[in-house]
Amino acid sequence: MSSFDSLIDGFASALTLNNLGFGLLGTFLGTLVGVLPGIGPALAIALLLPITYTVSPASALIMFAAIYYGAMYGGSTTSILLNTPGESGSVITALEGNKMARRGRAGAALATAAIGSFVAGTIATAILAFTAPSIADLAIQVGAADYVALMLVAFTTVSSLLGASQIRGFIALSVGLVLGLIGADLQSGLSRLTFGNQAAVEGIETVPVIVSIFALGEALYIASRFKELGWNIIPMKGKALMSRDDWKRSWKPWLRGTALGFPLGVIPAGGSEVPTFLSYSVEKKLSKHPEEFGHGAIEGVAGPEAANNANAAGALVPLLALGLPTSATAAVILVAFQTYQIQPGPTLFLTNGALIWTLIASLFIGNALLLILNLPLVRLWVQLLKIPRPYLFAGIVTFAMLGAYALNASTFDVQVAIAIGIVGFLFRRFGMPITPLILGLILGPNLELQFRRALQISAGDYGTLWASPLSKVLYTVLIIALFTPVIAKVMKKVRKDAHA
Amino acid sequence: MGSLFLLGFIVFWDTARTELPAFNLTVSPKVFPYLIAALLMSLSAILAIQILRGGTATPEGLEPGDPILKSDYKTFCLVLGSLLAYLLLIERAGFVIAASVTFFGVTVAFDNKKHFRAAIFGTLFITFIYFSFTRFLNVPLPAGIFKDLL
Helix, strand or coil, X not given: CCHHHHHHHHHHHHCCHHHHHHHHHHHHHHHHHHHCCCCCHHHHHHHHHHHHHHCCHHHHHHHHHHHHHHHHHHHHHHHHHHCCCCCHHHHHHHHHHHHHHHCCCHHHHHHHHHHHHHHXXXXXXXXXXXXXXXXXXXHCCCXXXXXXXXXXXXXHHHHHHCCCCHXXXXXXXXXXXXXXXXXXXXXXXXEECCCCCCHHHHCCCHHHHHHHHHHHHHHHHHHHCHHHCCCCCCCCCCCCCCCHHHHHHHHHHHHHHHHHHHHHHHCCCCCCHHHHHHHHHHHHHHCCCHHHCCCCCCHHXXXXXXXXXXXXXXXXXXXXXXXXXXXXXXXXXXXXXXXXXXXXXXXXXXXXXXXXXXXXXXXXXHHHHHHHHHCCCHHHHHHHCCCCHHHHHHHXXXXXXXHHHHCCCCHHHHHHHHHHHHHHHHHHHCCCCCHHHHHHHHHHHHHHHHHHHHHHHCCCCHHHHHCCHHHHHHHHHHHHHHHHHHHHHHHHHHHHHHHC | CHHHHHHHHHHHHHHHHCCCCCCCCCCCCCHHHHHHHHXXXXXXXXHHHHHHCCCCCCCCCXXXXXXXXXXXXXXXXXXXXXXXXXXXXXXXXXXXHHHHHHHHHHHHHCCCCCHHHHHHHHHHHHHHHHHHHHHHCCCCCCCHHHCCCC
16 A cells, blocks of 8 residues: 555544544634643653553644644744743744734744744755655664664764763763663573662663653752742733735745755754754844844744744654654654654554554644634733743642652652652753753664664674664764864864964 | 752663563663763763853753842742642542642732632633543543542
């Protein structure tokens, strides 16, 4: 059956009343949580994970997809009106969007963000639908040793590209790897790092860790810096509409943003930070009004927003086809799959084909629902920004604690959640990025598994790790990724010295 | 920073001290912990050198060079205390009480003046959450002391 036929079947199944209902609920919840300041898509999905424990896999995944896209739509609203981006992908949006809002152009900024997200999301999902199966076909031939190389590349790029300091990225990764070690070893049953604690033998649950590292860590960090933080909502006047001129200035950035965002989501380039930033600088270069940048240029909202959404869809390609998450949000979705004992990877389209096509179809539907939900109802969402801050954080914290306990009804998970919350606080205080930790925690055990599998096949010969052509290419990429920041730094210094 | 080195050391020590089970594996379950421990210890050493050379950390949300204000430990401890209260109360007193206490504690920490209103609102909100999770989503939560009532 061709991709197209499968997709049509997917639509048929996604459009049943029940699944459509879950999709609608997901878009609603996603936007709701996305609008709340300080909550990005990764945390939004993690917070809402407990809700899906009891529904069927298809409905749950449809809801997640809707939350995923919804949280991004909601996040841009907060960036524009409040100048507090919920995640790295909307930092750039806040830059120009907030300036536009200050100049009384909040409506146009919100509209270009929403329509741009829709355009980019739809195009990118279409590319996803037609490339992921063929990538999965190729990936079936990828051996264990190649997987080891692939994961090492993902670790390196994510740790190197995020945050200001490469070394801190790697430290965050290592802490995640340590957390992933805790519990009984899968192959030998040996207890590692449990210190005699029975509850720890089963390992650390990923959901409480993700929820608390974001939610509790953020709450504790904001608490510690409580006095210095301002809170300034810009009132929105008029409707979320764009003038003819706005359209003229927006459509090219939307398409360029999509073209940048999607491929950078497919390769492990460290989430949405790089593509949004690239899109911003491209628009600045190409704009006929470069002087407006920094004072609220609409291109600076349209491009990065489209790049952000296309990037999110792109990140689903390696997630579905290889089981390899390339961003914090994708990592959370991977956990959601695993809750249902579904392991994303090359065989996913064969074993769970119907489910995946339903998911992809629901991405299209969700995108359309979100556009309808966001443009006319934007005022409703804006009201959410008026929730007093103490109530907001109290709500986030209690929800996180609820999720930590409800998963296994165990106080051990709550202890872990609080401890991880403190780690999250320390990470923020000392400038360590969070995403590498999450990737380390989730992919670490997988990496060890593939590593041992490769060596078992080769009967202990370590040479097997770089024997295949693909792994040779991947290790070359790894070395380049590892040293690019260092070389760039040296070059900069040399140039500076030459000028001095 | 020192704590990171310590973490690496703990992993190393725990791995070294555990005894291998009797069966034969191509790769021992100790290989990975050793690698990670080595990685952590060397990274923390590099970070130590960086810090000594003046590369101090930049808290999230600030630009390098921004003044770093002293942390507000009173608010921080109140939030942390609320979390610990939840841990202590969840199985003894049940979800409604534990979560309401946490909710209230966090609002107090974030400088809410209207304590009475926050307590009432928080309790109502938590009760609503409790019922929607237990009744509609079938996620069990401990009823605690209201066991016979709810």
